[in-house]
Amino acid sequence: MTRRRGRDEPDDFDGDDEYGSDDWAADDPDDFPDGVYHDEELPTVPCPYxxxxxxxxxxxxxxxENYVSREDAPAPRRSRFWIAMMILALLAAAWWVI
Structure with missing residues (x-):
């Protein structure tokens, strides 16, 4: 065996694969051997997270369980800290006016 670009193949490799031959057209799915072309599977994408x-x-x-896009994500919840700070600021402004 010789190593060719990270693949191990026997020296007497004649181009036949496990399906019998490699004489099928790579651009025509009807010519693919059974089990090679799976068009019925749903398309997948990598999760961004x-x-x-x-x-x-x-x-x-x-x-x-992260949302994939911003429009699918629920609206972000406001922090209770910032809500409390706004209430305190309004109370301080009202007290200062009086």
């Missing part, structure tokens, strides 16, 4: 493959139409990643 955990990089796992998820369905292209999924609004949330099933693994990390």
């Amino acid at each position: 955990c990089r796992r493959e998820i369905s292209e139409d999924a609004p949330r990643c099933p693994y990390c």
Whole structure:
């Protein structure tokens, strides 16, 4: 065996693959051997957060449960700290006016 660009192939490799031959057209799915071309699977994309493959139409990643796009994500909740600070500022302004 010789090493060719990271692949191990026997020296007597004649171009035949596990399906019998390599004489099928790579651009025509009808010519592909059984099991090579799976067009019935849903298209997938990597999750922008955990990089796992998820369905292209999924609004949330099933693994990390983050929303894939901003329009699908719920509106961010305001922090209670900032709400309390605004109330205190309004009370201080009202007390200063009186």
